[in-house]
Amino acid sequence: MNAIGKNIHTLRKQNGFTQEELACKLGVTYQAVSKWENCTTAPDISLLPELATVFGTSIDALLGYAAEKKTSAYYEERYKDTEYYWGVKPSFMCLEVLRILPPEKPLRVLDAGCGEGKDAVFFAKNGYKVSAFDITGSGIEKAKRLAERHGVDIDFFRADILDYRLEKKFDVIFCSGVLHYLPEEQRGEVLENWKRHTADSGVNALNVFVEKPFIQNPPDHEPGHFPSWHSGELFGHYHDWRFERCEEVIFDCNSSGVPHKHCMDTLIAVKETAL
Numbered sequence: 001m002n003a004i005g006k007n008i009h010t011l012r013k014q015n016g017f018t019q020e021e022l023a024c025k026l027g028v029t030y031q032a033v034s035k036w037e038n039c040t041t042a043p044d045i046s047l048l049p050e051l052a053t054v055f056g057t058s059i060d061a062l063l064g065y066a067a068e069k070k071t072s073a074y075y076e077e078r079y080k081d082t083e084y085y086w087g088v089k090p091s092f093m094c095l096e097v098l099r100i101l102p103p104e105k106p107l108r109v110l111d112a113g114c115g116e117g118k119d120a121v122f123f124a125k126n127g128y129k130v131s132a133f134d135i136t137g138s139g140i141e142k143a144k145r146l147a148e149r150h151g152v153d154i155d156f157f158r159a160d161i162l163d164y165r166l167e168k169k170f171d172v173i174f175c176s177g178v179l180h181y182l183p184e185e186q187r188g189e190v191l192e193n194w195k196r197h198t199a200d201s202g203v204n205a206l207n208v209f210v211e212k213p214f215i216q217n218p219p220d221h222e223p224g225h226f227p228s229w230h231s232g233e234l235f236g237h238y239h240d241w242r243f244e245r246c247e248e249v250i251f252d253c254n255s256s257g258v259p260h261k262h263c264m265d266t267l268i269a270v271k272e273t274a275l
């Protein structure tokens with residue numbers, strides 16, 4: 001899906017319109033709406049103001065610019081510092097992947113939302129062939145410097161998890177601290193795309209913040225942070241894979257100087273082929 005087709009689909013669902021209802025409001029056929037959402041065609045530019053009004057949004061948001069600016073601005077600034085905001089120590093999930101699927105043959109890893117690149121660099125240093133993306137330019141620049149410092153070659157690029165879809169397969173898809181940016185209606189589609197583009201016996205290693213009725217939103221609740229996932233929701237998307245690690249942990253956090261708690265679901269799952 002291109003950005004506008006995907007956004008029309010998402011906004012139509014969010015507003016509770018059928019394709020027929022939206023078509024009627026705009027004076028077009030429902031087939032036209034269906035074609036926009038399937039990306040066979042795009043709406044005429046003269047329809048954009050009316051589309052934005054019907055959805056109660058801006059033309060920028062319709063074209064996919066607003067969300068990108070919001071999320072990138074938050075980390076874009078934080079990554080400008082010379083210090084590594086997330087440190088340079090890899091996540092424990094990297095060690096788990098190394099244990100489950102060691103690179104005894106050439107294996108491709110994708111790190112989605114790689115931030116400043118600490119996990120991508122870990123994988124590359126251990127012999128994996130790594131691609132990694134983030135929405136921020138400053139994060140990607142810093143990640144490239146980290147890779148250079150460690151003498152590893154990584155395919156870093158800028159992309160938005162909301163509209164970037166895989167077209168080739170990876171042995172490992174790794175995503176840490178990012179899935180909470182996915183709005184509910186896009187979660188199934190993105191994870192299906194990742195599952196389909198995971199090689200047989202490949203691994204997906206993912207984590208996500210989840211809602212608990214007894215845990216309040218953090219005091220430094222960040223803009224562009226979509227409502228949290230339900231506890232266990234991530235695991236359900238992978239019901240047909242083998243679970244190597246499936247856990248929910250509540251932990252203390254002191255970001256912003258105010259003590260609070262987070263709850264996180266972690267899943268490391270293997271794509272088994274049928275016997």
Ligand SMILES: C[S@@+](CC[C@H](N)C(=O)[O-])C[C@H]1O[C@@H](n2cnc3c(N)ncnc32)[C@H](O)[C@@H]1O
Binds near residue numbers: 075175176
């Ligand atoms: C909590 S940090 C985690 C970074 C990295 N995975 C790590 O563990 O060090 C969240 C990252 O998600 C990135 N991000 C936020 N929204 C994104 C989006 N829509 N597409 C891609 N990356 C995004 C941010 O720029 C940030 O680097």
